[in-house]
Amino acid sequence: MIIEAKLSGNVARAAHPLGCQADVMSQIQYVKEQGKFEGPKKVLILGASSSYGLASRISLAFGAQADTIGVSFERGIASEDKLATAGWWNNIFFKEAAEKEGLIAKNFIGDAFTNEMKDQVIQYIKDEFGGKIDLLVYSLAAPRRNDPQTGEMHASVIKPIGEKVKGYSINIEKEELFEQTVEQASDKEILDTINVMGGEDWKLWIDALAEADALSEGCKTTLYSYFGPDVTKPFYGDGTLGQAKRHAEETSKEINRLLQDKVQGESVICVSKAVTTKASAVIPIFPVYACALYKVMRNKGIHETPIMHKLRFFKDMLYGNQREYDQLGRLRPDSWELREEIQAEVKEIMNKVTPDNFKELTDFALFKKEFLQLNGFDIEDVDYRDDVDIEKLKSLQP
Ligand code: NAI
Secondary structure, X not given: OOOOOOEEXXXXXXOOHHHHHHHXXXXXXXXXXXXXXXXXOEEEEEOOOXXXXXXXXXXXXXXXXXXXXXXXXXXXXXXXXXXXXXXXXXXXXXXXXXXXOOOOEEEEEOOOXXXXXXXXXXXXXXXXXXXXXXXXXXXXXXXXXXXXXXXXXXXXXXXXXXXXXXXEEEEOOOOEEEEXXXXXXXXXXXHHHHHHHOOHHHHHHHHHHHHXXXXXXXXXXXXXXXXXXXXXXXXXXXXXXXXXXXXXXXXXXXXXXXXXXXXOOEEEEEEOOOOOOOOHHHOOOHHHHXXXXXXXXXXXXXXXXXXXXXXXXXXXXXXXXXXXXXXOOOEOHHHOOXXXXXXXXXXXXXXXXXXXXXXXXXXXXXXXXXXXXXXXXXXXOOOOOOOOOHHHHHOOOO
16 A cells, blocks of 8 residues: 555554664764764663654664664554554664564563563563663653552643743644643643653663663663753743653662762663654644754754764763763753754744744754654655565564
C-alpha cells in the first residue's frame, strides 16, 4: 500500500516505516561521522523510541559502543487503517542496525510506570544483560500515569499557573497561526502533572535497580528537563510542566545521594534545548517560539536536532570534559538556546509575528519538515510513491 502523511492539527496519524528506517539510519550516520567517545557500555533508556530518548540511544550505541535496553509505549500494526506508530518502527530499525554491529539492543514495549515493567526489565538485566547497568536515561514524555502505589490515574496537562495565557500558536496541518488562550491549571492539575512528569517514577526505577544490585560502580543517571527563556515561562517553565521538572530536579538530588552512597555514582539533570518532537508540538504557544528560535539559531549556524544535541551532551558533557553547570548543579547544553543575543532576536520576531507574515519571519518550514520527519515523511531518498509491503513489515518485531 501507499502510505501518506496524515495530520490532525499537531498530531500525526500515520508513520512511514521506510521513512522511519531512513531517519534512524541518518542519525546513526551522523553519530558515526562525529567519531567515537569513551562512555557507558550498558545503558537503560526509558522513552527510547523517539526524539530525545532515541537520539540518546543512538549516540550511546554508535558513539560509545553501548549495549542498550529501550523501554517505550508504542503500537504495532493494528489494521490497514491503523498502522504502527513511528516509535514502533524506530525500535525495530534501531535494533536491526545495532545488532549488525554486534551490540545488544533489547526493546520492551509497555508502560514504564508499572511495577511489572520494572520487574521484567530488571530480570532481563540480571539474566541476560550482564547483571548491571552503567547509565539510566529517563526520557519519558507521557500523557498519563497510573500511580502504582495508589492505583489512581493522573493526567498531565500543559497549562499556566495563576493566570491564563494568551498568545499565538501554529496549526501544523493547516499551516495557520491562530490565537490561543490557555486557561490556568487547577491545583489538582498541577499535582497530577507532577505525579506524571515529576521525579517520582524515576526514583522508583533507581530504587528497584539498587535493590536488585543492578547498578554498576560509578553508575550515572540523567533526566531531561527544560527551563526556557522568559517568553515561554508563563505556559512552560513556570507552568504545570515546569513544576513537574522542578520536582524531578529535587528528586535528582535524592537520587544523587543514593548513587554516591551505594556505587559512587551520580545523578544529573540535563536541561535540554527546545526541539521539534511529538511531545513538544502539542505544547500550547510553543510552536511559534520554536519556529522563531530555529530561524535565529539556523542563521547563526547553531540549530540542533535531537541527535546533535544529545550527542554533544553525552560526548562533551556527561562523559567528556566540557561540562557546563549552572548554580543549581544542572548541566546546561541548552545554553546556546538561551544566549542573550539569540533570545533578543527571538523576542523581536515573536513581537512582530502575525497570521500573514509568520512563514516569512520564522522558520516554520523547518519546524514542519522536522515534524514530518519524526513520522518518516519528507525524507530524502525515500520514494513515497512506492508500495509498502505491509505483510512483510508485520513479521518484523521490536
Ligand atoms: P517524545 O514524545 O518524542 O518521546 C517520549 C517517549 O516516552 C517515547 O519513547 C514514548 O514511547 C515514551 N513513553 C511515553 N509514555 C510511556 C509509558 N507510559 N511507558 C513507556 N514509555 C512511554 O518526547 P520528547 O520530546 O523526546 O521528550 C522526552 C523528554 O525530554 C521529556 O521528559 C521532555 O519533557 C524532555 N524535554 C523535551 C524538550 C523538547 O523540546 N521536546 C525540551 C527539554 C526537555
